[in-house]
Amino acid sequence: MLPRLFSFKGGVKPQTHKASSVQLPIGQAPLPARLYVPLHQSIGGQPNPLVEAGDRVGKGQLIGGADGWMSAAVHAPTSGTVLAVEDHLAAHPSGLPTLTVVLEPDGRDEWVERTPVDHRRLAPERVRELLRDAGVVGLGGAVFPSHAKLTAAETVPVDELVINGAECEPYMSCDDLLMRERSDEIVRGIAIFRDLLAARRVLIGIEDNKPEAVLAMQQAVAQLGEDYQVVAVPTRYPAGGAKQLIRVLTGKEVPASKRSTDLGVQCFNVATVYTAWRALACGEPVISRIVTLTGNLEQPRNWEVRLGTPLRELVALGKPKADTNRYLMGGPMMGFELPSLDAPVVKATNCVIAASPTMFPPNPPEMPCIRCGACAEVCPHELQPFELYWFARARNFGKTQEYHIFDCIECGCCSYVCPSHIPLVQYFRFAKSEIWSRERDKNAADAAKARFELRNAREEREQAEKAERLARAAAARAADKKAAATAAVAAAAAAESGAPATAVAATGPTAAAGSPISAPANAPRPATPATAGDAEAIKKATIVAAMERARAQREAVQPKNTEQLSSEQKRQIAAVEARRAAPPARAEAQATSAAAAGSSLPETPDRTGD
Amino acid sequence: MIITLAIMALGAVVLGAALGYASIKFRVEGDPLVEKIEAILPQTQCGQCGYPGCKPYATAISAGEAEINLCPPGGMDGVRKLADLLGREVKPLEAEEKPRQVAIIDEQTCIGCTLCIQACPVDAIVGAAKQMHTIIEPLCTGCELCVKPCPVECISMQPIAEKLDNWKWKYPVIEIKRAA
Numbered sequence A: 001m002l003p004r005l006f007s008f009k010g011g012v013k014p015q016t017h018k019a020s021s022v023q024l025p026i027g028q029a030p031l032p033a034r035l036y037v038p039l040h041q042s043i044g045g046q047p048n049p050l051v052e053a054g055d056r057v058g059k060g061q062l063i064g065g066a067d068g069w070m071s072a073a074v075h076a077p078t079s080g081t082v083l084a085v086e087d088h089l090a091a092h093p094s095g096l097p098t099l100t101v102v103l104e105p106d107g108r109d110e111w112v113e114r115t116p117v118d119h120r121r122l123a124p125e126r127v128r129e130l131l132r133d134a135g136v137v138g139l140g141g142a143v144f145p146s147h148a149k150l151t152a153a154e155t156v157p158v159d160e161l162v163i164n165g166a167e168c169e170p171y172m173s174c175d176d177l178l179m180r181e182r183s184d185e186i187v188r189g190i191a192i193f194r195d196l197l198a199a200r201r202v203l204i205g206i207e208d209n210k211p212e213a214v215l216a217m218q219q220a221v222a223q224l225g226e227d228y229q230v231v232a233v234p235t236r237y238p239a240g241g242a243k244q245l246i247r248v249l250t251g252k253e254v255p256a257s258k259r260s261t262d263l264g265v266q267c268f269n270v271a272t273v274y275t276a277w278r279a280l281a282c283g284e285p286v287i288s289r290i291v292t293l294t295g296n297l298e299q300p301r302n303w304e305v306r307l308g309t310p311l312r313e314l315v316a317l318g319k320p321k322a323d324t325n326r327y328l329m330g331g332p333m334m335g336f337e338l339p340s341l342d343a344p345v346v347k348a349t350n351c352v353i354a355a356s357p358t359m360f361p362p363n364p365p366e367m368p369c370i371r372c373g374a375c376a377e378v379c380p381h382e383l384q385p386f387e388l389y390w391f392a393r394a395r396n397f398g399k400t401q402e403y404h405i406f407d408c409i410e411c412g413c414c415s416y417v418c419p420s421h422i423p424l425v426q427y428f429r430f431a432k433s434e435i436w437s438r439e440r441d442k443n444a445a446d447a448a449k450a451r452f453e454l455r456n457a458r459e460e461r462e463q464a465e466k467a468e469r470l471a472r473a474a475a476a477r478a479a480d481k482k483a484a485a486t487a488a489v490a491a492a493a494a495a496e497s498g499a500p501a502t503a504v505a506a507t508g509p510t511a512a513a514g515s516p517i518s519a520p521a522n523a524p525r526p527a528t529p530a531t532a533g534d535a536e537a538i539k540k541a542t543i544v545a546a547m548e549r550a551r552a553q554r555e556a557v558q559p560k561n562t563e564q565l566s567s568e569q570k571r572q573i574a575a576v577e578a579r580r581a582a583p584p585a586r587a588e589a590q591a592t593s594a595a596a597a598g599s600s601l602p603e604t605p606d607r608t609g610d
Numbered sequence B: 001m002i003i004t005l006a007i008m009a010l011g012a013v014v015l016g017a018a019l020g021y022a023s024i025k026f027r028v029e030g031d032p033l034v035e036k037i038e039a040i041l042p043q044t045q046c047g048q049c050g051y052p053g054c055k056p057y058a059t060a061i062s063a064g065e066a067e068i069n070l071c072p073p074g075g076m077d078g079v080r081k082l083a084d085l086l087g088r089e090v091k092p093l094e095a096e097e098k099p100r101q102v103a104i105i106d107e108q109t110c111i112g113c114t115l116c117i118q119a120c121p122v123d124a125i126v127g128a129a130k131q132m133h134t135i136i137e138p139l140c141t142g143c144e145l146c147v148k149p150c151p152v153e154c155i156s157m158q159p160i161a162e163k164l165d166n167w168k169w170k171y172p173v174i175e176i177k178r179a180a
């Protein structure tokens, strides 16, 4: 029974050029002399390096731990020695470096211990965690961590699980060969995703220009007794775009603002399914991938390549022809030119194309847009590329957003058909990254402003508090003077009886007990004539009173977060205090050197907690 | 004639009342123009414009007391945006435009005097008296205000390098075809 197929708007039919690379089966690329494994190979956080130079690692050992939920781990592709963890050229259009683990293989290729698991016996959360720690990401090229796509929306059950084997991009044939040769494992792997999402139906979409793959998958499905539907979809670029394939197979159109799970569909690439199966059923993390090596070569072919293999060594396997002048990673429609062959193969490297000027003639010069509308006709997302182009070119980014630039999947159909040879996608990429960067700047500016305002408020508050303190002190001083004066009179009267210091003790009764500094003030003095002692006594009394107030105030503003401390914390605090008290000499020396260098120590002592 | 006048008068009264009501009911707190100007300013809070922060400068612009080309961190881009917003003439920037920078403390030399903390307008420095200080890079706006106060000259400004996470696609280079 053939399901009813839908179709998506637009699309183009470029020459596929796939035949040359499917003549030979998938080859095992030899181990290179050095592997350069970048830590950041997926969307999301950059994994943290877990090894350092000199470490011995086994094949499949974790070398980069996932950083948070939106991230995927990275593993050693073979056994050997870590030479360095350093910056190395990334497989990225920028040609910028990224943190990379450089590995020297020892040639033994020894696995670390592998623990196969049965996903049906484990809790779904555990399976997702395992997938993350095995580094399973979308191998179609987007490298989105798969486990993050494996949670169904709470309200909408997943009706359809779409398995993407369309491979619509010209030249590429890695998924085709994977389906022909390893259909069994793919079909077994689908069960993992189906069970995690509790999907009702599984649809495997394959473009109808790959009859062998369709057949192989159908046989595997029948053999394993599954009820998946293998559907041949019409060949039209970009039928392999997730949203397009979902549309073709289920008729559901995923709006820009929603995820496909919200509509009860989820989509995975066949290669991703395959690696997920290897990860769980064999305990083998993602350490290699199938790469189509094609184009201007003597020997186009698909290779299973260790991640981290320098592209130069991979390309050499295909024997590039003499007039090859540049290399593309990804397909000719969506890929980019590699800045250098020193970059390594990464999880996103689905295809490497050797290009020559005759094969890919340089783009003819851009001419003005004649508003023919051809681009709008082929746009699979029904955008208006000519309008987007107009605004992107004028750097009018607000308008590009009004025209939904973020719905553009950069499929390249518009550039492909434009009679004026306008590199439309390049303009859109430019506009998108410019908008992102402005967004970042704007957020940073807003945060800076908030901090600035907070700081000003804090300073104002501190100043007000200080002023208040001073005012209060002045008032207290005035009051004290009066009190001390009366006390002094009393003292003068008592002077004959030989107890001059009682006046002080009367003004500051607690001071004598607590503060050591106040001790001298309390020490009995030889009886002086009352008239001479008067002024002295008043002064002393004021000082003691002020100190007493200061102490009371300090106690009143005890930090509030130290009330319920565990004994462990208390011990730590005591240790810190002891350390602080111990080397006052050195600290003082520093303070004086600061003063000598032309400044005095400010009074804000500690602001780390602000 | 009288009736016409009466209708007009009535209209005037009704509309006047409506407007008066609206002006109270939909009153905007703060000066919207100042806020709009401030949204354009880069919030570096460096004071290079001669005002103690971006907000005072924004206030001065909106009051017509300041030129719009005094903010070097905002660059020509900022001047253009301000000109757009205010309908004023675009003027060349008063100072040279610098790439964005961050401050770096040489932690070996720092003596922990806390002077930089007090200078930093955006709380981007952590430290305590007589302890080593450091700058939280993502929070530093590159205003350079901490550089001068440091008694041991251990703070330097460094341009922000292009990295993978801040890399941008470049504007496509257009080859202009010569008319034959």
Ligand code: SF4
Binding pocket: A368, A369, A370, A371, A372, A373, A374, A375, A376, A385, A386, A389, A414, A417, A418, A419, A420, A421, A422, A424
């Ligand atoms: S196809 Fe090219 S020339 Fe035609 S409207 Fe689109 S951008 Fe303009």
Ligand code: SF4
Binding pocket: B041, B042, B043, B044, B045, B046, B047, B048, B049, B050, B051, B052, B053, B054, B055, B057, B070, B071, B072, B073, B074
């Ligand atoms: S020069 Fe610019 S960034 Fe610096 S304070 Fe003035 S307005 Fe703000």
Ligand code: SF4
Binding pocket: B102, B103, B119, B120, B121, B122, B123, B124, B125, B135, B139, B140, B141, B142, B143, B144, B145, B146, B147
């Ligand atoms: S650290 Fe220095 S340059 Fe950075 S924001 Fe603070 S004062 Fe300005």
Ligand code: SF4
Binding pocket: B105, B109, B110, B111, B112, B113, B114, B115, B116, B117, B127, B133, B149, B150, B151, B152, B153, B154, B155
């Ligand atoms: S001003 Fe200089 S010496 Fe003082 S704390 Fe800051 S960095 Fe250290």
